[in-house]
Amino acid sequence: MSEAVETEASxxxxxxxxxxxxxxxxxSVAVTVIVLVAVFGFVIxxxxxxxxxxxxxxxxxxTTWLVLVAFSVAFLLAYPIVLMQAIRTLRFREAxxxxxxxxxxxxxxxxxxxxxxxxxxxxxxxxxxxxxAVSAGLLSAGVWDWLARIAxxxxxxxxxxxIGETLPWMWLVSIGxxxxxxxxxxxxxxxxxxxxxxxxxxxxxxxxxGWVFEKxxxxxxxxxxxxxxxxxxxxxxxxxxxxxxxxxxxxxxxxMTAVFVVSVYAVGVDRNVIPIPWVVLAFxxxxxxxxxxxxxxxxxxxxxxxxGLLTLGWQTASPSVPVDASLIxxxxxxxxxxxxxxxxxIGIATGLxxxxxxxxxxxxxTARRGDVAS
Numbered sequence: 001m002s003e004a005v006e007t008e009a010s011x012x013x014x015x016x017x018x019x020x021x022x023x024x025x026x027x028s029v030a031v032t033v034i035v036l037v038a039v040f041g042f043v044i045x046x047x048x049x050x051x052x053x054x055x056x057x058x059x060x061x062x063t064t065w066l067v068l069v070a071f072s073v074a075f076l077l078a079y080p081i082v083l084m085q086a087i088r089t090l091r092f093r094e095a096x097x098x099x100x101x102x103x104x105x106x107x108x109x110x111x112x113x114x115x116x117x118x119x120x121x122x123x124x125x126x127x128x129x130x131x132x133a134v135s136a137g138l139l140s141a142g143v144w145d146w147l148a149r150i151a152x153x154x155x156x157x158x159x160x161x162x163i164g165e166t167l168p169w170m171w172l173v174s175i176g177x178x179x180x181x182x183x184x185x186x187x188x189x190x191x192x193x194x195x196x197x198x199x200x201x202x203x204x205x206x207x208x209x210g211w212v213f214e215k216x217x218x219x220x221x222x223x224x225x226x227x228x229x230x231x232x233x234x235x236x237x238x239x240x241x242x243x244x245x246x247x248x249x250x251x252x253x254x255x256m257t258a259v260f261v262v263s264v265y266a267v268g269v270d271r272n273v274i275p276i277p278w279v280v281l282a283f284x285x286x287x288x289x290x291x292x293x294x295x296x297x298x299x300x301x302x303x304x305x306x307x308g309l310l311t312l313g314w315q316t317a318s319p320s321v322p323v324d325a326s327l328i329x330x331x332x333x334x335x336x337x338x339x340x341x342x343x344x345x346i347g348i349a350t351g352l353x354x355x356x357x358x359x360x361x362x363x364x365x366t367a368r369r370g371d372v373a374s
Contacts, residue, residue, distance in 0.1 A: 035300045043304060087124065097221060100350045126362075137370070154281075205227060
């Protein structure tokens with residue numbers, strides 16, 4: 001067995017989410033239920049009327065529904081394309097199957113991200129893709145995703161500035177985003193171009209990690225090896241498919257943003273009342289609340305963030321027009337229904353298909369899909 005295979009042999013098992021005590025699991029479920037009940041049972045009813053919300057949605061014309069469905073389908077198909085660029089030799093049906101199955105877990109289970117990661121990892125290995133190729137691809141896709149996630153609010157602020165409706169805090173957000181993206185790009189370029197500098201940075205991180213892990217009484221991973229391996233992986237992706245991964249990532253974010261924008265205007269919000277740049281800005285800023293792992297997909301807290309930001313956009317762009325919170329809420333909840341619910345039944349179906357379909361299974365030690373040599 002080669003040294004590379006020996007190194008990967010310990011990675012053949014999917015990363016298992018850390019098992020929590022029963023009381024931790026119960027607490028997680030309880031917090032999720034409390035947040036959902038508080039938001040949808042008390043907070044939103046204070047802002048909007050559910051009957052009015054249903055009325056706005058029911059009045060959407062059939063032609064507009066076709067547009068909504070078209071953008072929703074395009075969004076569902078977008079991230080599998082990102083995965084295909086990040087994981088070498090991954091086929092579309094495999095990317096779609098794993099993405100839908102993982103999203104179904106994430107959208108329906110509190111803190112389901114770790115479970116979804118383990119499930120996806122198992123799927124990739126079962127198709128003959130090496131553990132190293134999976135880890136490198138998912139990490140790279142995550143880096144590209146976060147760079148795009150941070151860059152989008154900056155572009156939205158520029159759009160709001162063009163129509164002359166910026167507020168002081170927007171420039172702080174924009175400047176902060178530019179600085180973060182610039183530093184991240186500088187760090188990535190620095191790591192990939194200068195091996196000695198990368199080793200020095202890795203040793204500094206290793207010392208920092210040693211201090212942190214000592215305080216929490218945990219075994220420290222080999223940070224130097226992780227950083228240097230990431231450097232090699234990133235060099236390979238940049239040399240082979242950086243532009244394709246960038247284009248696919250931009251397309252994925254554009255489709256998600258488009259579904260939100262179309263949902264807001266489909267229920268009857270006037271583009272003159274809340275201009276498109278404001279809607280985009282509200283969406284991109286609200287997505288950061290997803291990082292709070294309280295409920296599946298940030299359900300509840302993220303919705304309140306979007307409603308609040310759209311309300312601010314309405315008040316800023318059209319101060320003479322009374323805000324209709326029910327109309328805004330209808331657009332936000334329509335977007336949630338279009339993006340949160342469909343992946344659940346689709347993901348259950350694709351997960352069962354993967355579970356019982358043995359024809360596409362391969363041993364990764366033999367197939368070694370995803371390797372650069374392949």
